[in-house]
Amino acid sequence: MIQIYTGNGKGKTTAALGQALRATGHGLKVLMIQFMKGQINYGELEAAKHLPLLAIEQYGRAEFVNPEHPEEIDRDLAHKAMRRAQKAVQDKTYDMVILDEINVAVHFGLIPVDEVITLLRTVPQDIDVILTGRYMPEQFAEHADMISDVREVKHHFHDGESARQGIEY
Numbered sequence: 633m634i635q636i637y638t639g640n641g642k643g644k645t646t647a648a649l650g651q652a653l654r655a656t657g658h659g660l661k662v663l664m665i666q667f668m669k670g671q672i673n674y675g676e677l678e679a680a681k682h683l684p685l686l687a688i689e690q691y692g693r694a695e696f697v698n699p700e701h702p703e704e705i706d707r708d709l710a711h712k713a714m715r716r717a718q719k720a721v722q723d724k725t726y727d728m729v730i731l732d733e734i735n736v737a738v739h740f741g742l743i744p745v746d747e748v749i750t751l752l753r754t755v756p757q758d759i760d761v762i763l764t765g766r767y768m769p770e771q772f773a774e775h776a777d778m779i780s781d782v783r784e785v786k787h788h789f790h791d792g793e794s795a796r797q798g799i800e801y
Contacts, residue, residue, distance in 0.1 A: 633760050633761075633777040633778065634752055634755060634760075634761050634762075634763070634775055634776045634777050634778075635651070635760065635761070635762045635763070635776065635777065635778045635779075635780075636735075636762070636763045636764075636768055636772060636773075636776045636778070636779045636780070637762065637763070637764045637765075637780050637782060638735055638763075638764070638765065638766055638767070638768035638779065638780070638781055638782065639766060639780075639781040639782035639783050639784075640766055640782070640783065640784045641782035641783045641784040641785070641787075642782070642784065642787060642800070643782050644764040644765060644766070644782050645676075645732050645733070645764050647764075647780065647782070648664070648730045648732060648762045648764050649664070649676055649730075651728070651730075651760075651762060652664060652686055652728065652730060653683075653686075655685075655727060655728050655760075656683050656685040656686050659685070660685065660727035660728060661685050661687075661725065661726045661727050661728075662685060662686045662687070662726060662727065662728040662729075662730065663687045663688075663689070663720050663725070663726040663728070663729050663730070664676070664680075664686070664687070664688045664689070664729075664730040664732055665689050665691065665713050665716055665717050665720070665729065665730065665731055665732065666688065666689065666690045666691065666692065666713075666732040666733060667691055667692065667709075667710055667713050667731065667732060667733040667734050667736070667737040667742070667743075667765075668691075668692040668696075668697050668706065668709075668710070668733050668736065668737055668740075668742070669690050669691075669692045669732065669733060670690040670691065670692035670693050670694060670709075671690075671692075671693060671694035672694055672801060673797075673801075674801050675797070675798050675801060676688060677690075687726075689713075689716065691709045691710065691712055691713035691716070692706070692709055693705065693706070693709070697740055697742070699739075699740045702740050702741060702742055706740075706742055707742050710737045710742035710743050711742075711743065713731075713737075714743055714747060714748075714751070717729060717731055717751060718751055718754075721751065721754065721755055721756070721759060721761065722754070722756075724756060724758070724759065726759070727758070727759060727760065728759070728760040728761070728762065729759065729760075729761050729762075730761075730762040730764070731748075731761065731762065731763045731764070732764050732765070733764060733765040734748060734763050734764065734765055735763060735764065735765030735766060735767050735768045735769065735772070736765040736766060736767055737765070738767075738769055739765075739766075739767035739769070745769045745771055745772075748763075748769075748772070749771055749772070749775060752772070752775040753775065763776075
């Protein structure tokens, strides 16, 4: 199955991690590839150290990608992440592959939409792939078996609250 978690609300990566937790609880091997994330101590990285069936790999810098003018290093890291995703899917090393924030990477022009669609077309029947991130390209919908649109109703950021360790990262 191909699942997509998109939308402006909080919880897309968290939902994918919930799927990963459930899968590993049943003995399935999971790889999460994080696009545009790196050098920050995300809580899931620490948790994964205690879950031998869950691997998380980051392909990003500590700095945010400038959506107006992405740097070459950001494109290079995104392409490296795509090559890793293609290898993981084709090698069948993992039962589930999560492409965290890939929708945003495509939206920012780091990866061509066609490259992701090519990957989705080649996913073997026995592997689940999950894509996360706001700005899901419309072309992804026809390849997905499930899409959840996470909608923001209210968010504490708008009241000036900053991101909290263990909650938002």
